[in-house]
Amino acid sequence: MCDRPFWGQWRHRSILQALPFAPIILELILRRMYLDLHSHSVSSDDSRATVEQYVKWVHVLRSKRGYTIDGFVLTEHRKFDFDKDYSQLAAEYDVLIMKASELDTRYGHVLVYGVNEGLAKDIDLGDVKMDARELMKAARHHGAIAVPAHPGRFGIGLVDYMEQGEAFPDLHIVERVNGGSRAGENERADALCQEHNFLGTGGSDAHLASHLGSCVTSFPTEVRDERQLVEALLAGDFTPVWLKDTNP
Amino acid sequence: MADRNGPYFEDIDLGDEIGPVELVATDENVINFCQLWGNPMPNRFTSQEMAEASGLPSPIVPGVMSMAIMSQALTDWAGPEALKDLDLVFRQPVPHNKPLLISATVTDTRQEDGENLVECDVLMMGEAGERYVGGTALISLPSNEE
Amino acid sequence: MTMELEYNRELYGVEHEAGPFAITADVIQTFNRSIGETNPMYTDAATAQAAGYNGVLAPPTLVTMLVRNVELPDIELKFGIMRFHAGQRVQSRAPIVAGDSLMASSHLKEVYPKTGRSGTMVFTVWETTFTNQDGVVVADVQESYASRE
Numbered sequence: 001m002c003d004r005p006f007w008g009q010w011r012h013r014s015i016l017q018a019l020p021f022a023p024i025i026l027e028l029i030l031r032r033m034y035l036d037l038h039s040h041s042v043s044s045d046d047s048r049a050t051v052e053q054y055v056k057w058v059h060v061l062r063s064k065r066g067y068t069i070d071g072f073v074l075t076e077h078r079k080f081d082f083d084k085d086y087s088q089l090a091a092e093y094d095v096l097i098m099k100a101s102e103l104d105t106r107y108g109h110v111l112v113y114g115v116n117e118g119l120a121k122d123i124d125l126g127d128v129k130m131d132a133r134e135l136m137k138a139a140r141h142h143g144a145i146a147v148p149a150h151p152g153r154f155g156i157g158l159v160d161y162m163e164q165g166e167a168f169p170d171l172h173i174v175e176r177v178n179g180g181s182r183a184g185e186n187e188r189a190d191a192l193c194q195e196h197n198f199l200g201t202g203g204s205d206a207h208l209a210s211h212l213g214s215c216v217t218s219f220p221t222e223v224r225d226e227r228q229l230v231e232a233l234l235a236g237d238f239t240p241v242w243l244k245d246t247n248p
Numbered sequence: 249m250a251d252r253n254g255p256y257f258e259d260i261d262l263g264d265e266i267g268p269v270e271l272v273a274t275d276e277n278v279i280n281f282c283q284l285w286g287n288p289m290p291n292r293f294t295s296q297e298m299a300e301a302s303g304l305p306s307p308i309v310p311g312v313m314s315m316a317i318m319s320q321a322l323t324d325w326a327g328p329e330a331l332k333d334l335d336l337v338f339r340q341p342v343p344h345n346k347p348l349l350i351s352a353t354v355t356d357t358r359q360e361d362g363e364n365l366v367e368c369d370v371l372m373m374g375e376a377g378e379r380y381v382g383g384t385a386l387i388s389l390p391s392n393e394e
Numbered sequence: 395m396t397m398e399l400e401y402n403r404e405l406y407g408v409e410h411e412a413g414p415f416a417i418t419a420d421v422i423q424t425f426n427r428s429i430g431e432t433n434p435m436y437t438d439a440a441t442a443q444a445a446g447y448n449g450v451l452a453p454p455t456l457v458t459m460l461v462r463n464v465e466l467p468d469i470e471l472k473f474g475i476m477r478f479h480a481g482q483r484v485q486s487r488a489p490i491v492a493g494d495s496l497m498a499s500s501h502l503k504e505v506y507p508k509t510g511r512s513g514t515m516v517f518t519v520w521e522t523t524f525t526n527q528d529g530v531v532v533a534d535v536q537e538s539y540a541s542r543e
Contacts, residue, residue, distance in 0.1 A: 045506060045517070046481075048335055048384040053355045053367065060263035077508065104509040128397050128509050155511045183376065207337075208369040208382055209355035271430075281428040285459050303476070311479040312458050316429045319455045319484075328435035331454045335483040335536075383481075 033223055034216040034246050035096065036072035038111060038149060038175065038203025043084070044077040044102075046207055051086055053209035055093040061213050061243070068246040069213045071096025073113065073203070073229070075149075078104055078126045080115040098226050102149055103135060104128035107161045107168075110135055111175060111203070114144035114230035132158075136170045145230050147201060150178040152188030159188045173233060176200020177240035179214035180207075201233070202240025215242050254327040256392035257364035260357055266368070267351035269321045273309045275344050281313045309342035314381050318372055321350040326366075326387045334370070336383035342372065349373045352385065363388045397507045399516060400472035405502045412464040413497035414527075417452055422492055425456050439492070449492030455484055457496070457533045461522050464500045471505065473516045474541030480517060481538040488532045495527040503536065515540045 039054065040047035054072060061067045072095070074081070079101060086097040101112045106129045112119070119142040123135060132148065139146040151158035151174045158174065176189050177200065193200045202215040218241045223229050232238060279294050287293065287310070292302045299307045315336055322331050342348065349372070356367035365388055372381040419439065426436055434441035435451050442450045490496070500522040507516045517540050524533045 045508065046337060048337075048369075049355070056262055056356060064263050104514075109509070126397075128507055128514055153511060155513065156509060182378070208371075208384065209367075210353040210369040277428065277430070284424050284428050286462065311482055312455075313429065315458060315482050315484070316425075316453070316455045319453060320429055320431055323433060323453065328433045328451055328453075329489065331486060333483070333485045334455070335481075337481040338479055383483075 031068075033070050033219045033221070034068050034241065035070055035098075035219065035223060035229075036204050036206070036213050036216045037100075037113070037201050038075050038102070038178065039072050039206040039212055040076060040102070041074050043074070043079070043081055044207070046077070048207060049209040049212070051089060051097065054206070054212050055089055055095045055097070057209045057212050058095045059093060066247050067213065067243050069216060069243070071098065072212060073098040073100045075100045075102040075111050075203070077102050078128065080120060080125060082117070082120075096224070098229060100226065101125060103130070105130045105132040105135055107132040107148075107166060108151065108153070108156050108158050109149040111147045111149045111201075112139055112144055113147065113233060114139070114142075114226050116142055116144065118142040119144050133168055133170065136168070140170070143227075143230065145173070145233050147233070148174045149203075150175055150181060150185060150189065150205065151192055152181065152185040152190075153178075154182070154185065157185070157188065159192050162192070171196075171198065172236075173199045173201060175203055177202035177215045177242070179204035179211060181205075199236055199238070200240050201238065202242075213243050215240060216246065217241070218246075254325060254330070255389060257357070257366070257389040258392050260354055260366050260389065262354055262357065264354040265351065266325050266353070267321065268349035268373070269324070269351070270347050270349050271317060272347055273313065273317065273342070273344055275307070278307065278309055278313065278344055281310065281316075285310070285312060304341055307344055309344060311336075311338045311381075314338065314342050314372060317348070318350055318370055318381065322352065322368075322370065322385055322387065325352075326389060330387045330389060331385060332365075332388050333386035334383065335385075336370070336381050338381055340378055340380050342380045343374070347375050348380070349375070355384075364391050397514075399505060399507060400470075401505055402467075402470045405467060405469055408501060410464055410466055410500045411497065412460075412500075414495040415460050415463070415498070417456070417490055417492060417494045417496060419450055419492040422450050422452050422456065425453065425459065442491070447489065447491050452490040452492070452494075454486045454533070457490065457524050458482060458484055458535050460496070460498060460524070461500070461520075461535055461537060464498050464522060466500060466520060469502065469505065469518060471516060471518065471541060473507075474543050476542045477539055478542075479537070480540040481536075483534075483536040485534045486532070487534065488526070488530050490524075490526070490532050494532070496524045496532065499523050499525070513543050515542045
């Protein structure tokens with residue numbers, strides 16, 4: 001029975017001792033995760049940024065500019081880099097690095113998260129004329145998820161195709177905020193989301209190191225790998241956020 | 249280089265911003281450039297009619313000239329022997345007679361084979377934020393310890 | 395199926411040469427004037443000589459002006475009607491000085507498709523190496539051209 005007062009005393013003291021740290025603990029519990037879901041490294045033909053430059057840039061954003069960014073997804077054009085392993089770089093710089101694809105389809109570019117061997121066998125990742133609807137179906141079949149990129153982009157975005165009468169019944173999520181958009185393009189994506197009640201992600205579409213993180217996606221739960229990213233997207237609890245709004 | 253005006257390697261830090269430098273490529277500048285370049289005129293760089301025939305609203309600055317003026321902005325800052333690599337993507341047509349804002353951001357610094365290297369992202373933008381030209385530059389700087 | 399591009403693949407590995415190009419002080423000065431270049435290392439022989447060069451230095455992108463003098467063959471690409479300059483890279487390997495004489499050698503580097511705001515495009519990349527009178531490689535230039543439907 002002598003344990004009880006001791007335990008109570010210890011608990012009482014520890015709560016008091018922890019009080020000064022309450023804001024930090026609260027922040028850790030409540031802190032959302034900010035991930036840039038759209039970026040290209042030199043593995044894509046039109047990017048000039050190495051993955052090492054990206055992790056160094058995350059360091060600049062965090063330590064010199066006071067922003068919060070937990071990691072980024074490399075969405076290389078028309079391919080998936082099965083053979084690339086960035087885990088050492090990620091650990092060295094404490095930055096989450098995930099791999100995905102941005103595929104060309106006849107209805108615009110589509111980001112695919114959770115790409116695996118099965119999907120790559122079923123879909124020719126380099127086919128620039130594939131049907132986005134088939135890609136969406138195949139992705140879900142293989143435990144991945146397909147998200148149309150920059151749907152408001154003039155000439156190539158999903159908005160143009162939907163205005164022409166194309167329908168995408170399996171579509172629930174699009175990239176709502178894209179850092180590479182020209183004037184008016186994100187607004188078109190916004191209108192699309194509102195009209196169809198689509199969920200929206202955010203990504204910088206960085207092709208240069210210093211563009212990484214210009215916009216990100218905010219998740220309430222921790223995401224540690226590609227599988228959890230797909231789960232978090234399917235759960236539907238996320239919002240696109242501009243970098244300036246990650247500053248606590 | 250006791251009289252050096254440009255920066256030393258030790259002055260540079262990740263995230264440093266250079267510029268923007270503002271300049272205008274006038275009709276006359278482009279015509280002079282095309283004459284030297286040997287591109288037969290009139291062409292879509294110098295003639296309204298030929299530009300429209302190419303689907304452009306007005307004559308544009310040639311990519312080769314955009315590169316030359318971005319290179320100039322970098323060598324003005326870093327020194328005439330500093331630029332080792334300039335790799336540019338021409339993203340949108342560059343207009344004549346409008347302010348062009350050239351800037352660079354330091355994304356990496358390293359020492360390699362005895363050289364002090366600075367990697368930059370470089371941009372040429374318009375006043376309304378149009379990204380006309382983007383790319384990277386590799387610059388070699390002297391050390392102030394040498 | 396990945397888009398099968400039709401073009402003359404036999405061009406890979408073939409070098410197309412041009413030159414010599416005399417890089418006179420006058421050529422450098424004309425280039426300087428066309429872009430408003432005033433750096434004394436590029437404009438003033440005495441400054442360049444004080445820095446250890448035989449004459450004024452050529453600005454690093456001057457060689458890009460010479461590429462169009464190389465007669466490049468038609469790659470016989472069966473795609474698109476419009477063609478535009480999509481990108482350019484210059485790598486400086488050694489100083490180019492007034493009085494140098496350069497040779498250019500170009501080859502087809504790659505051809506690949508992608509889609510963008512303008513629809514499907516095919517990119518053709520040529521690489522040109524410039525060598526001076528002493529056989530020293532002074533610069534490499536890559537030019538990328540996009541063809542669109």
